[in-house]
Amino acid sequence: MSLLAKGILQGMAVTAKNFFQSYYKKDRLPTVQYPEEKSTVNQFTRNIPFLVFDGDDPIDGMRCTACTLCEKACPPQCIYIIKDKDENGKPIKRPAVFDIDSSVCMSCQLCVEVCPFESIRMDSEFELSNENRFEGLLLNRDELLRSNEYYHEIHPLEAQETDDRIVAKEAEAAAKKKEREEKARKAAEAKKAAAEKKAAEEATAAEEAAPATENKVAETEAPKAEAAPAETAPTAESPTEPEAKQADAAPEPKAEEETPEEPEKKE
């Protein structure tokens, strides 16, 4: 039985050591008295998503364009989006409804990874309890919107990276726009030249009163020459005109044009 005493006494010694050290060694007593004292939240923590807006006005500064990529990527399907419309019924690139059911959300971050506009991000708020089990846990657009400053506060590193990326994207978009304008100008010139040529041809055709077959060739050739520049011209011109208004509010209006390429993007 001497053996019995030995093992147990050894154990007791360890427990005693832990007990006494817990008074002066932080390592031995990691407990935090929660409601009175809060432990610091790790800046990489993720919990429930929120929507980022730039500037002061949540609605105007909203980065989200209601592209619904996150809605499609969310595995438990807890995001619900309806696109906004202006008075004339024309769709605006902005969600009218953006709901996240926080009782369903599993904090997986897949929505953040697919968002091409750096709009949806993970919050680190953990006190989410609510008295209303249904509406209280269903977060709507206005509850979800948080400023970019808030984002910088909770995830400083990640927010800085995001901002850098946005700036880079904007610069790239500006370069692209310039290029496109250049192209549009050339296309317009080509169009003008073609029109002049066509007019000249028509004039010569009328003058010479050529045979019917020749006339036909001229007719078929002319629309072709016009069609080629016409294809590029509207896309190149539209961003400068009707979207110029939005360009002030949205941080990277040009990125919107990338949407058609993105829909299948995962991860």
Added chain:
Amino acid sequence: MSTETMPARGFNLSKDDLGADILEIAMGPHHPSTHGVFRMDLKLDGETVVDLKPIFGYLHRNHEKLAEDIPYPGSMPFTDRLDYLCGMTNNWAYALSLEKMLEVEVPERAQYIRIICAELTRLVNHCLLIGFFINDLGALGTPLLYALREREKILDLFETLSGARMMVNYMRFGGVRCDLPDGWLEECKRIVDKFPAFLDEYETLLNENEIVITRSQNVGVLTAEEATNFSITGPMLRASGVNYDLRKVDKYGIYDRFDFKVPLGAHGDCYDRFMIRMLEMRESIKILNQAMKDLPDGDIIGKVPRVFKPAAGTEVYGRIESPKGELGFYLVADGSTNPYRFKVRPPSFINLTALRHMCIGHKVADAVIILGSIDIVLGEVDR
């Protein structure tokens, strides 16, 4: 007992007098020692277990069927919830299966990060198992909390890395989601260097403890032959003396570059299963030290397609050595973005099949520690 007369009353009742020699009780699903919502229907003769029927499914979440309705990457966060203590290894097993299917190369750095994460997970899991095992033996609280305290430090590492303590969702097909943050590796080194001191302390606390020895030695013996016949894997199989570790057998990832031993037991009883985990933690520390030393620079994610669409008819079985045993994912593709069939081979489910065999003939109190020594997590058993 004669049929004519009433049985004698008093305190000297025998079994025959009672007329009911077998008592059936349902232990669980809300029993604290069943580690979740698990139920054992026990047939008892006095204190001795004569029959046992495991009943589970209380935590069934339809994981496999659900995965057939969502694209491949969407299932990744669900795998965290299988064995919710070992998110990293679950992620890895699933990523490995699809990488095998699509023949995606994983960059060197990602391989090392994966190994670091997986071995940290092993530490987390074994810490917790040992804590709860001692808890089941009757040492309520104290040793368990020491183990939880150490585990918490590693979970903090995971939080810094992936954003969540347990539901990490960190690995991706072809690599990992993000690179190690600044200072992470130093912190990890610090924790890993301190870990052996904790293990030493824990061993002093328990290994020579007579109560642990008498309660767990020769309890729930599983011979090597029985263990192989039951398809047991993981530490439980090795406690029975069978040398089978997928890290050595399959050499998945880059495990062939590391120098570590596979600890083996000799008796296959609860004590061996407990000790195996202690020894495995020390081996994990060896792997961790090597991996952190050699961690190369480079990409963290390989060349992967934007949309995962394996060709129709391909099927694959990817498996890894999770802390609990062989965790496998069987995927069948039908050419779309969703799997046609998604099957998980969870180690704790298969290991649980030996429970009845091990418990019969032991006391009720021993059934509790036998169950504890199997190391089940109901999230994985029920899926």
